[in-house]
Amino acid sequence: MAHEIDYQDYQMALQFDRRALRLGALEPLVHALIEGLRPESGQRVLDVGTGTGRLGLMLFDRLRGGSVVGLDSGRGMLRLAREKALDRGADNYLLVRGQAESLPFRPRVFDSACMMMSFHHFASPEQATGEIGRVLRPGGLLASLDPVLIEFGDSEGRRLNDAVEEAFQEAHGPDFRFFTVSRLREFFERAGFAVEDCRVNEVSFDQKGIEGIPMGPHWNQVRENLWFRREKELLRRYEQEYFSFRTEGGQVAVRGRARWAIMRAVKL
Numbered sequence: 001m002a003h004e005i006d007y008q009d010y011q012m013a014l015q016f017d018r019r020a021l022r023l024g025a026l027e028p029l030v031h032a033l034i035e036g037l038r039p040e041s042g043q044r045v046l047d048v049g050t051g052t053g054r055l056g057l058m059l060f061d062r063l064r065g066g067s068v069v070g071l072d073s074g075r076g077m078l079r080l081a082r083e084k085a086l087d088r089g090a091d092n093y094l095l096v097r098g099q100a101e102s103l104p105f106r107p108r109v110f111d112s113a114c115m116m117m118s119f120h121h122f123a124s125p126e127q128a129t130g131e132i133g134r135v136l137r138p139g140g141l142l143a144s145l146d147p148v149l150i151e152f153g154d155s156e157g158r159r160l161n162d163a164v165e166e167a168f169q170e171a172h173g174p175d176f177r178f179f180t181v182s183r184l185r186e187f188f189e190r191a192g193f194a195v196e197d198c199r200v201n202e203v204s205f206d207q208k209g210i211e212g213i214p215m216g217p218h219w220n221q222v223r224e225n226l227w228f229r230r231e232k233e234l235l236r237r238y239e240q241e242y243f244s245f246r247t248e249g250g251q252v253a254v255r256g257r258a259r260w261a262i263m264r265a266v267k268l
Contacts, residue, residue, distance in 0.1 A: 025203045026214060029145055029260055033116060034058060036197065036264040037143040042066045043111040048100050048132060049118025053081030053093065059114075060090045067092040069110070073099055100128035108137045115144040119184070123175045129191040136267040142193060144184075147214070148200065148261045150241055151180045160237055167222040168215070181261050193265035204257045205243075213254060219243045220252075 033055070039045060039062040047056045050070030059068045070093060072078050078095050085093045098104045101124045113132050122128040132142060149161045161178070169176050179187075185195050210216030223245050226235040243256030 025205075025212065026260070029201055029262060030055065030058070030116065032199075032201075032262055033114065033143055033145040034062075036262060037112055037114050037141060039063055039112070040066075044069070044109065046071065046103075046105075046110045046113040046132070046135065048103075048113060048115045048128070049121065050081060050095070051077050051116075051118070053084050053095075055114060055116045056081065056093050057084060057088060057090055060085075060088075060093045063092060066111075067094055069094045069096060069105075071096045071098050071100070071103065073097065099123075101131060102127075103131045103135050105135045107134050110135050110140060111137060112141040112143070114142070115146070117146060119144055119146045120176060120178055121172070125177070125179075125187050126190065129187045129193075133191040133193060133267055138267055140267045142188070142263075142265045142267065144263050145260055146184070147178060148184065148259050149178045149180050150259070151182060156234065156237065157241075160234055160241070163226060163231075163234065163238070164222050164242070167225050168218050170221065171218055184261060184263060188263065188265045192268050194268055195263060195265045197262075197264045199262045201260050201262065202257050203260070206255045208248070208251045208253055210252060210254055214258065216254070219256075219258075220245050 037045070039059055041064045043063055043066040045059060045063060045066070045068045047059070047068055047070045050056050050072045053070060056068045056070040070081060072081070075097065078097055082095055085095070096104065100122050113136055119125060136142065149164065150157065152158055152161065165178050168178065181198060181200060185198065188195055205213055210220065213219070219242065222238060223235065223243065226238060242258070243254060246253045
């Protein structure tokens with residue numbers, strides 16, 4: 001049974017990795033995340049939610065004499081990341097299975113830490129951020145890249161964001177949560193970080209099909225949920241602020257935009 005579960009996890013990791021390779025819209029943001037981390041030779045960097053190793057393997061070349069420690073809770077993800085590391089000869093990319101909310105490391109052992117598209121999966125974002133702060137040395141950097149919601153100031157806008165979150169939770173479970181930029185800042189500051197820089201990057205889409213749109217099927221599920229519940233005004237606003245989906249010539253035409261925040265903070 002354990003072998004069967006591991007095999008299924010591995011197949012899911014392979015599918016995830018293939019989809020990630022097709023998300024060209026995020027490539028400039030990944031490079032901006034790495035530059036914000038300011039990696040240097042000899043440093044020890046923690047990659048929280050390392051997944052299949054995409055970010056960790058991009059970092060290892062920049063850390064000669066140092067190391068990247070990739071942490072993830074998924075066996076399949078770690079197995080694939082390990083295979084990729086062996087193929088690349090990345091002997092300074094080390095992999096650990098664990099939870100972000102309870103990091104298996106001593107205090108102040110890392111020079112910096114990063115998170116790419118993982119923060120919204122944490123069961124307790126507050127605890128995870130606090131744990132990262134615990135294992136960073138004073139002055140260490142934390143850089144993150146994560147999708148963010150619009151900072152609405154009215155009740156209808158907040159209802160819309162709740163509908164977005166609900167649709168994503170149908171696919172990923174109740175721990176999946178999107179945040180606004182101000183909420184992310186709050187997590188960081190409460191954990192003893194000073195936010196040095198925060199850039200919200202808006203990426204627009206106008207295309208046939210959802211291929212290449214990060215989490216495209218889930219964004220479509222938001223529309224379907226609102227349509228099914230006949231929430232016409234909320235659906236109208238969703239199409240105005242996030243995404244619209246139309247059938248044209250037998251294909252789905254997608255128009256809209258998504259937002260990602262790159263944050264850099266220093267441990268006080």
